[in-house]
Amino acid sequence: MSPAVTLAAVEAARKLLKGQVIATPMLPAPRLSALTGAEVFVKYENLQVTNSFKDRGAYVKLARLDDTARARGVIAMSAGNHAQAVAYHAQRLGVPATIVMPETTPFVKVASTKAFGATVVLDGETLADSQRRAEAIIAEQGLTLVHPYDDPDIVAGQGTIALEMLEAVPDLDTLVIPIGGGGLISGNAVAARGVKPDIEVVGVEATLYPAMRNAISGETRPVGGPTLAEGIAVKNVGRLTRPIIEALVSDIVLVDEAQLEQAVNAYLTLQKTMAEGAGAAGLAAMLARPERFRGKRVGLVLCGGNIDPRILASIMVRELERQSRIVSIRLTIPDRPGVLGAIATLLGEHGANILEVVHHRLFLDVPAKGAKVDVTVEARDRAHGREIVEAFAANGYEPERIQTVKAIE
Structure with a gap:
């Protein structure tokens, strides 16, 4: 482990942060406890000014710059949250800031970063691409790099979260924390x-980006691809952070895209709070491996809430489909007047709400005097959805479920 990051360093960072960032709430989450089988407590870092934990490390790093470095300015590469935090605190401290972001960064994060007065440069598909561009700008302009994770001040600043968590709930058994660069x-x-010393720390990575797990375990899982958790979509692990994780983190759980979506949706519908994909990764790990955490007192860091509203809306609808609360059914019908009325009556008798009806008359697998009809309805739950399908079958409509997303069993 690095001697630069110690408990004393984290405690010193906490003194520096007093009055500069929000000491966010650490609250019990009974509904998430019921969902996961563990006793869950959530640290709401999405309530920081820039809606993520990155405020902490960014302020510590910027506050410790000397006058020369402040005058020249700073640069950071980030998929969004680090960018906003550096831009915000640089603006507060009067430090010019340039942020290099991947071209794939959600628009909401780009717009927020610009709103804090930073110069934004969009370059590349990944953080690795952005890092190369940042290095070129540093060589040209002599700016100070504010690294998103491979910096002792950044790491110490982020560590202040755990101090607050354990003050609020001293008898936690486990912390579950997302991993990007670490x-x-x-x-x-x-x-x-x-x-x-006896608390367990468990890490979480997106299945598409298992970079830290690969580095520590020697596995060779592929790294890359579009993920909801773009905030932890990191290919290059930190030189500073890796040995700390090897020494102090007991396990790294991988979570797939469906589990990330379910976790984002659970935070919104059960906790009435917004989590981006990376911010919900800890909860996603508990959903992926419930037996791993069952019966334990678990602390989660909801580390970011900067999610694109369009993506969030899509996730909510997809989760309704997974839970069979929205059901799409393809029916084979005779193409004559009154059939749609009969279908609507049948759905009404079974308490289903019609959302959409689409006719298909040109499908070749039905007679010329027949048609296919896609009916999308709102159901109460999975059992109600099955009841509707069975009612169509009993009336000769040859129902076929149209599954647009993988169902949750």
Whole structure:
């Protein structure tokens, strides 16, 4: 482990942060506890000014710059949350800031970063691409790099979260923390294990980006692809953070896209709070491996809430489909007057709400005097959905479920 990141360093960062960032709530989450089988407590870092934990490390790094570095300015590469945090605190401290972001960064994060007064440069598909562009700008302009995770000040700042969590709930058994480059989990592992040596720290990566797990375990899982958790979509693990994680983190759980979507939806519908994909990764791990956490007192860091509203709306609809509360059914019908009325009556008798009806008359697998009709309805639950399908079958409509997303069993 690096001697630069110690419990004392995290405690010093906390003193520096007093009055500069929000000491966010750490609250019990009974509905998430019922969902996961563990006793869950949530640290709401989405309530920071820039809606993520990145405020902490960014302020610590910027506040410790000397006058020369402040005058020249700083640069950061980020998929969004680090960008906003650096831009916001640089603006507060009067430090010019340039942020290099991947071209795939959600628009909401780009717009927020610009709104804090930073110069934004969009370059490349990944953070690795953005890092190369940032290095070129540093060589040209002599700016100070504010690295998103491979920096002792950044890591120590993020670790202040665990100090607050354990003050609020001292008898936690486990912390479940997302991993991108490793700054968040490294700082919090140092702090949590320093205060409570027997606490378990579990990391979470997106299945598409298992970079840290590969590095530590020697696995060769492929890394890359579009993920909801773009905030932890990192291919290059930190040189500073990796040995800390190896020493202090007991396990790294991988979560797929459906589990990330389910976790984002659970935060919204059960906790009435917004989580981006990376922010919900800890909960996604509990949904992916419920037996791993059952019966334990678990602390989750809801580390970011900067999600594109369009993506969030899509997730909500997709989750309704997974839960069979929205059901799409393709029917084979005779193409004559009155049939749609009979279908509507049947649905009404079974308490279904019609959302959409689409006719298909040109399908070749039905007679010339027949048609296919796609009916999308709102059902109460999975059992109600099955009841509707069975009612169509009993009336000779040859129902076929149209499954647009993978169902949750």
